[in-house]
Structure formats: C-alpha cells, structure tokens
Amino acid sequence: METNTARKINAGIEEEAEVSIKISNLNVFFGVNHILKDLSLDFQKNKVNCIIGPSGSGKSTLLRSINRINDGTEKLKVTGAVHFNEKDILNGVTNLTQLRKDIGMVFQSPCVFPKSILENVIFGIQQHKKLTVSEKQDITEETLKAVSLWPEVMDRLKDSGQSLSIGQQQRLCIARTLATAPKVLLMDEPTSSLDPVTTRVIENLMERLKKRYTIVLVTHNIAQAKRISDQVFFMCNGQLIESGTNDMFFNTPKKEQTKSYLKDETCVCR
Amino acid sequence: MSRALKNNVYNTLIWTAAVLSIAILVFLIATLIWKGMGAISVGFLTSASENFGSEGGILYQIIGSLALTLCAAVCSFPIALGVAIYKSEYVKSKVFQNITDTIIYSLNGIPSIIFGIFGLIFFVNILQTGVSWFVGGIILAMMILPTIILASHQAIRSIPNSYRENAQALGLTQWQVIRAVIFPRGINGAFTGLLLGLARAIGETAPIMFIATAFSGVTVPRTFLEPVSSLPTHILALAQQATNPQALQNAWGSSLVLVSLVFIFSISALVRRIQYSKINY
Structure with missing residues (x-):
C-alpha cells in the first residue's frame, strides 16, 4: 500500500520499508508562536529514525505530538494528521491510554519513581491490568534482560530504583516503558545526561531494540545520529529541512542548511 | 557602617x-x-474529676479532648487532601488559583471564637443539634482545614512535573497519575499538616466552649450529640477557682498533660516531615 510503505534508497539499492508513523501537514502553535510548520514525514518500522537539529527547532515538540503528551498544555493548538495503525491519532476519539501504551516514551533525564526496581518496572503495566506475583517477576526479568540490566540488579530487585547509577536508571526507565509492550519507542535525547561509556551502552541497546520496536530518537549529537540512525530528519526553526537514509544524509546532503549544520552545527534557516 | x-x-x-x-x-x-508534676499521678490520669475539678482526675477531659481532635481529623483530612489535589492538578487558571489561595489564607486568619459563634448559631440554634462533641469536632475541622490544605498542597507542588509526564507517557490517565504518583506524596504532606493542625485544635477553648463541652458531670459520650469535657475548658474552669490551692494544682497538672499532648502531635509532625523529606523526589 502506498500509505504504508516508503521508498528507501540505501547504498544504491532500492527497497521498500514499512511506515510505522505517517505525519502529514503537522502544525503546532503555542499562542502566537508557530512551533512546527507544516511537517510531513514518515517514520519507518523497526528502524532508528533520528531527528536532529539545533535547540528550539521543534524536535521535542514533534516527538511529544506523536504520543500527545502535550495535550492539556494551555494555548497549544495542533493541526494536521499523525497516522499510526492507519488511524489519525490527533482526532478527538483516540484512546490516549492505548496510544501511550503503543507509543512509549523515554525522556531526557531518567525519572525513577521512589519505589523498588521491581515496582518501577511494573509501574505502568500494573495500572492497566492486574498482575500476579509471578507475572510481575516474569515481566521484570524479561524487560530488564531486554535492556541488559538484569545481570546487574537481579539479586537486588527490592532495592530502591533511585540507588542505581544514572545510566542504570535510564535503562530502568526504558525497561519500564517496554513493560507496557509498545510498538514504537520515542526517545527524547535519552543519553544527554550520560557519560560516553554509558551513552554507548544505550546506543547498543537501541541497535538491539529496533529489531522489535520502531525507534524515534531526538538527539543533539550529530555523531550519535551518524552512529546509530537508519533514517535521519534534519529540522530547523520548526521546519523539516532534509531527510534521508543515514548514508545519503551524512555523505551526500543536498541542502545548504544541512551541509552547514553538519559542518559546524550552525543553522542558517532562520 | x-x-x-x-x-x-x-x-x-x-x-x-x-x-x-x-x-x-x-x-x-x-x-x-x-x-x-506534683499533680500528675496514675490516679490523676485515670479517674474522673470531682467537686468541679478541684478533686479527682482528668480521665474524661482527656477522652473528650481526644474525641474532639479525632473527629476533627476524620472530618478535615479527606476534604483538605481533596482540595489540595484539585488545586494543584485541575485548576489551570491563575486567577482561580489566587482566589482559592486568598480564601484559604483568610480562613486561616479567622479568630477561633468566630468559629465557635458560627457553630453556636448554625449548628446549635438553627440545626438544633444541641451541645455535642460531634459539632465541636466539625468546627475544629473547619478551623484546621487551611493548615492541612496548605501543607498537602505544598507537598504536591514539590513533585517534579517529570513524574507526572513519565506516568502519563506510560498510558496512565489523569486519575491514575493522581492515585499512583500525586496521592502518596500528598498524603504525607497532609498528614504532617494534620498533626500540626491537631496540635492547635487540641489546645483550643474558644471554638468549643459554647457548642461541644460541659464543665462538669460528663463521662464518655455514647452518642454523637452529647457534650464532653475537654482539657482546655477544664483548665479554664479550674483557673476560675484559683483561690482553692487544690484546684490550682489540678489546673497546672491538666496544663502539663495538655501541653504534653500538643508536643506529641508537634513532634510526630516533625518526625513525619523528616521521614518523607528523605523520599528523593
């Protein structure tokens, strides 16, 4: 189907990739400020879709529009369409609980609740359904294994989640998101507060997770985008300037703004 | 300089x-x-007062004071917590926030005798409840409501917004966020406020002397609509017999017991505050 697939040219080989989220003519206004300007783009399934751009370019706003976490913000107005599972999730009848279970989100700084490691992992899922003790154990083990945290915490699941290092806390937050069985993972600069070694751990994790989930990653870090992205979207001043596969985007950028940004991280589109 | x-x-x-x-x-x-200390003994704490308080103990005054404060706690706690959650989670308008803040601070500033007069007119005269500990508890609840609201609201406001966002991003509804994230924190603050409020309420004389207490001849109330005797009103009655050395001695003993109860509430609130400040939000 035309709407469910996108042409992808990678290293000269044309192949079809399934679209997970299709954004059409998305505009976001905050009062009189026009934050996102007529964005249209497709995020591909089981890929790391990386959004890069300078501060204030609207990357996080775009991400937060996808799971509608900005709903309820005063003076915020959103127009356009965001298609997920062949439904426009911006319409009024969308079940936000189901949407956010399907499209999980990991934030910039890890936010571990003042509870045990186990309770943190099952925090979201147990609000949606009643779990038996063994189900709680199984979900905790499975998700902590998925984020490679299990060997480090398996013998101290009752310890406070806040006793973990920042890197471990971020992986715990990812595990907590995975526990709700999402299809898409939105990651808003998940490594910005981490040291380089821990950043690599999270990046390796994303490489593994993309086999099961569609990942939409917002990052400031061009080197990181180059390392792990499959698709890159460059945003500046609320507009999509250029997008393409990793290889195309970093090796043969077409737009001057992109070249300038990749060269010295300056944005000349204002 | x-x-x-x-x-x-x-x-x-x-x-x-x-x-x-x-x-x-x-x-x-x-x-x-x-x-x-001279008046304090097991007998003083466990026996009924006699001869208008100048003899005997203060058992029923202690029971009366505790009944009044317990009733005030039960009536005020859920309302205060609800108001604090409503204010922080549902009221978006700054104007409405300011209006509610002004009302709460004004309520806190009303002299306690006014609450007593209100109780006398509204409950005793208009609703014909008669003098009862239950009405006294309600009036004390109204009096300590602002203290609990402000303490719980402050506790809820100190929860970083990232906790709400993270919970919402996991698919929790607003009510689930309140129940799982806001409520545990708010209830701690409300409990601290409650203990501080009760420390004030247990020592109040003016709001309850016309509507809830009798100076003598009362025991343990068997219904909601019976008067009790309380420590503050008992001390007031004994102080009026200051020429009687035994009455004066009992007044000092009762005061020591009352202040000890106030201290128990205040120190419990302090301990509670220290305990929940250790929760790393």
Whole structure:
C-alpha cells in the first residue's frame, strides 16, 4: 500500500520499508508562536529514525505530538494528521491510554519513581491490568534482560530504583516503558545526561531494540545520529529541512542548511 | 557602617531573637513541669474529676479532648487532601488559583471564637443539634482545614512535573497519575499538616466552649450529640477557682498533660516531615 510503505534508497539499492508513523501537514502553535510548520514525514518500522537539529527547532515538540503528551498544555493548538495503525491519532476519539501504551516514551533525564526496581518496572503495566506475583517477576526479568540490566540488579530487585547509577536508571526507565509492550519507542535525547561509556551502552541497546520496536530518537549529537540512525530528519526553526537514509544524509546532503549544520552545527534557516 | 560590623550586628540580633524565643519556651515548659508534676499521678490520669475539678482526675477531659481532635481529623483530612489535589492538578487558571489561595489564607486568619459563634448559631440554634462533641469536632475541622490544605498542597507542588509526564507517557490517565504518583506524596504532606493542625485544635477553648463541652458531670459520650469535657475548658474552669490551692494544682497538672499532648502531635509532625523529606523526589 502506498500509505504504508516508503521508498528507501540505501547504498544504491532500492527497497521498500514499512511506515510505522505517517505525519502529514503537522502544525503546532503555542499562542502566537508557530512551533512546527507544516511537517510531513514518515517514520519507518523497526528502524532508528533520528531527528536532529539545533535547540528550539521543534524536535521535542514533534516527538511529544506523536504520543500527545502535550495535550492539556494551555494555548497549544495542533493541526494536521499523525497516522499510526492507519488511524489519525490527533482526532478527538483516540484512546490516549492505548496510544501511550503503543507509543512509549523515554525522556531526557531518567525519572525513577521512589519505589523498588521491581515496582518501577511494573509501574505502568500494573495500572492497566492486574498482575500476579509471578507475572510481575516474569515481566521484570524479561524487560530488564531486554535492556541488559538484569545481570546487574537481579539479586537486588527490592532495592530502591533511585540507588542505581544514572545510566542504570535510564535503562530502568526504558525497561519500564517496554513493560507496557509498545510498538514504537520515542526517545527524547535519552543519553544527554550520560557519560560516553554509558551513552554507548544505550546506543547498543537501541541497535538491539529496533529489531522489535520502531525507534524515534531526538538527539543533539550529530555523531550519535551518524552512529546509530537508519533514517535521519534534519529540522530547523520548526521546519523539516532534509531527510534521508543515514548514508545519503551524512555523505551526500543536498541542502545548504544541512551541509552547514553538519559542518559546524550552525543553522542558517532562520 | 562597615560590612563586618553590619554582619556582627545582624548576627547578634538574630541570635538574640532565637535565644529569647527558646528561653520563653523553656521557661514556660519548666514552669509547667515544676508546678504541674506534683499533680500528675496514675490516679490523676485515670479517674474522673470531682467537686468541679478541684478533686479527682482528668480521665474524661482527656477522652473528650481526644474525641474532639479525632473527629476533627476524620472530618478535615479527606476534604483538605481533596482540595489540595484539585488545586494543584485541575485548576489551570491563575486567577482561580489566587482566589482559592486568598480564601484559604483568610480562613486561616479567622479568630477561633468566630468559629465557635458560627457553630453556636448554625449548628446549635438553627440545626438544633444541641451541645455535642460531634459539632465541636466539625468546627475544629473547619478551623484546621487551611493548615492541612496548605501543607498537602505544598507537598504536591514539590513533585517534579517529570513524574507526572513519565506516568502519563506510560498510558496512565489523569486519575491514575493522581492515585499512583500525586496521592502518596500528598498524603504525607497532609498528614504532617494534620498533626500540626491537631496540635492547635487540641489546645483550643474558644471554638468549643459554647457548642461541644460541659464543665462538669460528663463521662464518655455514647452518642454523637452529647457534650464532653475537654482539657482546655477544664483548665479554664479550674483557673476560675484559683483561690482553692487544690484546684490550682489540678489546673497546672491538666496544663502539663495538655501541653504534653500538643508536643506529641508537634513532634510526630516533625518526625513525619523528616521521614518523607528523605523520599528523593
């Protein structure tokens, strides 16, 4: 189907990739400020879709529009369409609980609740359904294994989640998101507060997770985008300037703004 | 004036103020212990008062005071917590926030005798409840409501927004966020506020003397609509018999018991505050 697939040219080989989220003519206004300007783009399934751009370019706003976490913000107005599972999730009848279970989100700084490691992992899922003790154990083990945290915490699941290092806390937050069985993972600069070694751990994790989930990653870090992205979207001043596969985007950028940004991280589109 | 001299002057003023405040408190407590310890005995705490309080103990006054404060706690706690959650989670308008803040602070500033008069007119006269501990508890609840609301609202406001967002991003509804994230934190603050409020309520005389208490002849109330005797009103009655040394001695003893109860509530609130400040939000 035309709407469910996108042409992808990678290293000269044309192949079809399934679209997970299709954004059409998305505009976001905050009062009189026009934050996102007529964005249209497709995020591909089981890929790391990386959004890069300078501060204030609207990357996080775009991400937060996808799971509608900005709903309820005063003076915020959103127009356009965001298609997920062949439904426009911006319409009024969308079940936000189901949407956010399907499209999980990991934030910039890890936010571990003042509870045990186990309770943190099952925090979201147990609000949606009643779990038996063994189900709680199984979900905790499975998700902590998925984020490679299990060997480090398996013998101290009752310890406070806040006793973990920042890197471990971020992986715990990812595990907590995975526990709700999402299809898409939105990651808003998940490594910005981490040291380089821990950043690599999270990046390796994303490489593994993309086999099961569609990942939409917002990052400031061009080197990181180059390392792990499959698709890159460059945003500046609320507009999509250029997008393409990793290889195309970093090796043969077409737009001057992109070249300038990749060269010295300056944005000349204002 | 040089900066060093200014620092010294301010330091001296601050220390003087602190030492003076503590000295007054220590002097009061020392006097109470000195004068009141003579009256304290197991018999004094476990027997009924006789001869208008100048003889016997204060068992029913303790029970009455505890019944009033317990009733005030039960009535005020859920309302205050609900108001605090509503204010922080549902009220978006700054104007409405300011209006509710003004109302709450105004309620806190109303002299306690006004609450007593209101209770007398509304409950005793209009609703014909008669003098009862239940009405006294409701009036005390109204009086301590602002303290609990402000303490719980402050606790809820101190929860970083990232906790709400993270919970919402996991698919929790607003009510689930309130139940799982806001409520546990708010209830801690509300509990601290409650203990502080009760420390104030248990020592109040004016709001309850017309509507909830009798000075003598009462025991344990068997219905909601019976009067009780309370420690503050008992002390007031004994103080009016100051020419009788035995009555005066009992007044000091009752005061010591009352202040001890206030201290128990205040220190419990302090311990509670320290405990929940250790929760790393």
